[in-house]
Amino acid sequence: EVQLVESGGGLVQPGGSLRLSCTASGFIASNYYIDWVRQAPGGGLEWVANVRQDGHDTNFVDSVRGRFTISRDNAKNSLFLQMNSLRVEDTAVYYCVAAITFMGGRYWLDSWGQGTLVTVSP
Amino acid sequence: IQLTQSPSSLSASVGDRVTITCRASQGISSFLAWYQQKPGKAPDLLIYAASTLQSGVPSRFSGSGSGTDFTLTISSLQPEDFATYYCQHLNSDPFTFGQGTRLEIK
Numbered sequence: 296e297v298q299l300v301e302s303g304g305g306l307v308q309p310g311g312s313l314r315l316s317c318t319a320s321g322f323i324a325s326n327y328y329i330d331w332v333r334q335a336p337g338g339g340l341e342w343v344a345n346v347r348q349d350g351h352d353t354n355f356v357d358s359v360r361g362r363f364t365i366s367r368d369n370a371k372n373s374l375f376l377q378m379n380s381l382r383v384e385d386t387a388v389y390y391c392v393a394a395i396t397f398m399g400g401r402y403w404l405d406s407w408g409q410g411t412l413v414t415v416s417p
Numbered sequence: 418i419q420l421t422q423s424p425s426s427l428s429a430s431v432g433d434r435v436t437i438t439c440r441a442s443q444g445i446s447s448f449l450a451w452y453q454q455k456p457g458k459a460p461d462l463l464i465y466a467a468s469t470l471q472s473g474v475p476s477r478f479s480g481s482g483s484g485t486d487f488t489l490t491i492s493s494l495q496p497e498d499f500a501t502y503y504c505q506h507l508n509s510d511p512f513t514f515g516q517g518t519r520l521e522i523k
Contacts, residue, residue, distance in 0.1 A: 330512075332460075340452075340460065340503050340514040354510040390459055399466045401448055401507045407459035 297321040297406045299391045304411030307381055315376040315411060317391030325350070325369040328394040328402045331376050333387035334410075343389070346374065359385070381415045388412050418442055420504055422515035428523040433494045437518045439487040439504035448507040451480055451489045454517075455500045463502075464489065496522075 303315040317329065330345040343363070344355045350367040362380045367373070374391065388410040394402035419442040429435050439449065447467040452460035462471045464480035467487060477492040491498055499522050504515040 339517045340454075340505070342505070342510075342512040342514060345510070345512075356511040396462075396465060396471070398469060399447060401466070403450055403462065403465040403507070404505070405462045405465070405471060407461070410459055 297393065297395065299393060299406060299408035301389060301391045301408045301411040304389065304413045306414045306416065308417060309381060309383055309415055311381050311415070312377070312379045313381065313413060315378065315389055315391075315413070317374045317376070317408060319372045319374075319393065322393065322395065322406075324372050324374060324393065325367060329365075329367075329374050330392045330394060330404055331365070332390045332392055332404070332407075333385075333413075334390070335384075335387045338387075341387070344376070345394075378413070381413075383415050386413060386415045418445060418506055418508060418513060420506060420513055420515035422502075422504060422518050424518060425516065426519040426521065428521045429494055430523045431494050431496055435491045435494055435520065437489045437502055437520075439482075439489070439515050441485045441487075441506060441508075444484045445506045445508035447483045449480075449482070449487050450505045450507065451478075452503045452505065453498075453500045454503065460503065494520075 298320045331343040346353045346365040364377045390410045391408040392404045393406040396403040396405045421440045449467045451464040454460040468480045502518045
């Protein structure tokens with residue numbers, strides 16, 4: 296069974312840092328794109344970033360580019376979202392998503408973790 | 418690329434046929450997915466590539482469209498379908514989502 300488990304969320308002050316972890320099971324995470332999607336309290340979904348299979352190609356939404364980075368630890372079948380210079384508006388549930396289904400030239404976001412809450416507050 | 422869903426909210430009854438639309442600000446071919454999200458849960462992929470049903474999703478769900486205009490149709494609403502629905506494009510990053518459509522029981 297494909298499963299993703301996020302961890303590392305919590306309360307942090309503005310300007311601080313957090314490192315989210317995403318541990319995969321039931322599949323080899325390094326074979327697929329992995330995305331991060333967030334959802335502010337009571338809000339909609341926002342795509343944040345993704346990383347290619349080789350870990351070298353990463354993409355970010357403008358609002359986090361330069362502050363967030365993604366890395367992989369293939370030996371642990373895990374990924375990490377390093378979040379620096381956090382802002383109040385980064386407060387959200389962060390989901391790790393595996394894009395396993397491939398069709399029409401795209402990997403589709405079909406396997407979601409349960410999410411981890413990040414709260415940025417003074 | 419911006420995605421605009423309509424309506425933002427919808428009240429319907431069990432057994433109704435419901436259609437939700439998603440309009441892209443520029444052409445995105447068929448690079449569109451639909452998700453269902455229930456309160457406190459992660460989203461579930463319903464449809465990808467505009468019209469392909471994800472494995473395990475009931476056949477009452479269907480998707481259509483290409484270019485800029487897309488629809489999600491539920492042919493006969495069931496009690497478990499009351500949720501929020503999102504579209505997302507995968508044409509080019511950032512892979513933005515629509516603002517969501519909340520489907521409520523009438």
